[in-house]
Amino acid sequence: MALEITPRTPIKPSTADTKVRAGKLELQNPVLVASGTFGSGREGSAFLDISTLGGIIVKSMTLSPWKGKPTPRMCETPSGMLNAIGIQNKGVDHFIQEDLPWLLKKNATVIASIAGNTVDEFVRVADKIRTGGRGVAAVEINISCPNLEDRNNMFAHSPKATAEVVGNVKEALKRTMVFPKLSPNVTSLSEIAEAALNAGADGLSLINTVFGMQIDTETRLPKLAGTYGGLSGPAVHPIAVRAVHEVHRAFPDVPLIGQGGVTTAEDALQLILAGATAVAVGTANFVDPLTPMKVKEGIALYMDRHGVTDLADLIGAVKVDE
Amino acid sequence: MLVSSGEVLSHKKYGEHYHSLTIVAPEIGETVKPGQFVNIRCGTNGSNILRRPFSVYRVHKRGGWASTIEVVFDIRGPGTAFLSTLRGHSNVDLIGPLGRGFALPRRRAHCLLIGGGIGATPLFFLADELRNEGHRVDTILGARTSGLLLNAIEARRLASVAVTTTEDGSMGERGRVTDVLEDMVERCATEVIYACGPHPMLAALSRFCIERRIPIQVAVEELMACGYGVCMTCVMPLRRKPKKDEPVEDSVVYARSCTEGPVFNGALVVWNGEADVVAHDQAELSPAGVPTRMHGMPESDDEFPPPGN
Numbered sequence: 314m315a316l317e318i319t320p321r322t323p324i325k326p327s328t329a330d331t332k333v334r335a336g337k338l339e340l341q342n343p344v345l346v347a348s349g350t351f352g353s354g355r356e357g358s359a360f361l362d363i364s365t366l367g368g369i370i371v372k373s374m375t376l377s378p379w380k381g382k383p384t385p386r387m388c389e390t391p392s393g394m395l396n397a398i399g400i401q402n403k404g405v406d407h408f409i410q411e412d413l414p415w416l417l418k419k420n421a422t423v424i425a426s427i428a429g430n431t432v433d434e435f436v437r438v439a440d441k442i443r444t445g446g447r448g449v450a451a452v453e454i455n456i457s458c459p460n461l462e463d464r465n466n467m468f469a470h471s472p473k474a475t476a477e478v479v480g481n482v483k484e485a486l487k488r489t490m491v492f493p494k495l496s497p498n499v500t501s502l503s504e505i506a507e508a509a510l511n512a513g514a515d516g517l518s519l520i521n522t523v524f525g526m527q528i529d530t531e532t533r534l535p536k537l538a539g540t541y542g543g544l545s546g547p548a549v550h551p552i553a554v555r556a557v558h559e560v561h562r563a564f565p566d567v568p569l570i571g572q573g574g575v576t577t578a579e580d581a582l583q584l585i586l587a588g589a590t591a592v593a594v595g596t597a598n599f600v601d602p603l604t605p606m607k608v609k610e611g612i613a614l615y616m617d618r619h620g621v622t623d624l625a626d627l628i629g630a631v632k633v634d635e
Numbered sequence: 636m637l638v639s640s641g642e643v644l645s646h647k648k649y650g651e652h653y654h655s656l657t658i659v660a661p662e663i664g665e666t667v668k669p670g671q672f673v674n675i676r677c678g679t680n681g682s683n684i685l686r687r688p689f690s691v692y693r694v695h696k697r698g699g700w701a702s703t704i705e706v707v708f709d710i711r712g713p714g715t716a717f718l719s720t721l722r723g724h725s726n727v728d729l730i731g732p733l734g735r736g737f738a739l740p741r742r743r744a745h746c747l748l749i750g751g752g753i754g755a756t757p758l759f760f761l762a763d764e765l766r767n768e769g770h771r772v773d774t775i776l777g778a779r780t781s782g783l784l785l786n787a788i789e790a791r792r793l794a795s796v797a798v799t800t801t802e803d804g805s806m807g808e809r810g811r812v813t814d815v816l817e818d819m820v821e822r823c824a825t826e827v828i829y830a831c832g833p834h835p836m837l838a839a840l841s842r843f844c845i846e847r848r849i850p851i852q853v854a855v856e857e858l859m860a861c862g863y864g865v866c867m868t869c870v871m872p873l874r875r876k877p878k879k880d881e882p883v884e885d886s887v888v889y890a891r892s893c894t895e896g897p898v899f900n901g902a903l904v905v906w907n908g909e910a911d912v913v914a915h916d917q918a919e920l921s922p923a924g925v926p927t928r929m930h931g932m933p934e935s936d937d938e939f940p941p942p943g944n
Contacts, residue, residue, distance in 0.1 A: 352865035381889055387860050387868035391682040398867045546684055599861035600684055603638055
């Protein structure tokens, strides 16, 4: 029998348009990397071309360098991990002088994440971004930080504290899109979302990690030196989808960055269908730094398969009987 | 450093405790340095999502195969249990080489390599490289009992002087590596020390080396989530020179074991304290080859007393 060689069907490049627009922020594709899971971009660039990402939400930066918490800072949990890092970072000045120029040279879309322990700290970081952060595409406000002026309660857990931070940061960054990153550990997410939007937020980022704790039964010590930590990974994906859907239903015109447990294109599409304009890959970057690329390609293939030419048609397109 | 797919060439065991996988991974085998590690995915179906880090035990660049790397581990949890079931032709998803390895002496030197338990893992690869460059290699391998010594016969072949210690006296000298340290340093005219093992052992060795002004490089274990520098979980407290008017405690910085380490200058590490309390079920998230103390567990590696406090 003659050996027959079947020519392989050439892979047709997808024609799907994955460009998305969140207010005045235009992204070449909806796949971002979540804050704290991609460092400053340098580490990840060893694996992939960072200019092909929808955007990089850099590690949260604070006014002065933060040393972070003692170890152990992490433990693995079923389908996820718990961490308490304590926002170890080199400070906003380091970002402006070292990281930002490098990221811009690499043609990355940069979303700066800012954090602080007082409203004043947030504002002073925002001021520095305004004056020295030329090229920053948007700012994410990490309000899941202990508020030193309110018995260390997280800003994100109080509508009042959320509004105060967002309002003052927006005042400092009038011309930049700001996305407060909300915590799912609240009774009413819509209430916090409303407070943030009334204070001037241009969009919202959903969700930060879920508060948790693990105990080593052998020693009866918490598994994390910080006692409590944030749960991330596939375990929290359903919470993220629900949070995005809930907020999108309440505020359909507000651009949302959906994040929480995104590992595959399907995970990302669920968030988009729930109402997210863009999605961020987080914990999955630790396991496979190529995840954002795979998610991006998977979304384009899905669009081809479903005859969708504009990603905007998928945003909030879940069929839910009201 | 890249994400690659390797193929298992063989699985074998060293003694009753340690499993070894030889993996065909040409890109990694050609470039890896002693002390560096690889991060291996342990199945994709379970609920354990993170990779497990393993320091490289041996590299074979010229064989009938493309370059292979060998990793050695004991079963500490679901990830390593999964890996122990792999046999020839299984595929493994690995990232490497990762981290900063051991620095070799610039001129000919007498090197003493000290390993505690499975902490001896990276020292075999190091011994190969040191010998290739004409350095003298001596070894001390210590463990609680003879079954936990890693390949002491091979150490004897590689070293000019090879000493083993066991806590129960079942092999070699009865005692700990620190009990024979002084004698070995005198006898071998040691100029450099390389060590890998539990923190208290590394702490004791570092203190000895500071007193005797001997350079020491240690490979440490810390829990890791990513292994390539982004997650900030595997940090070690390091001392740096305090800036002017700075309180001494502010001059301690957290350095990432995965990128700035896992090999550090032992004299700069702040040993006493926090790094010791790793939960008993999390041990396999640190580079195997470096035993994590599992507090309260029978197999606890706490035979090394904390340094002078």
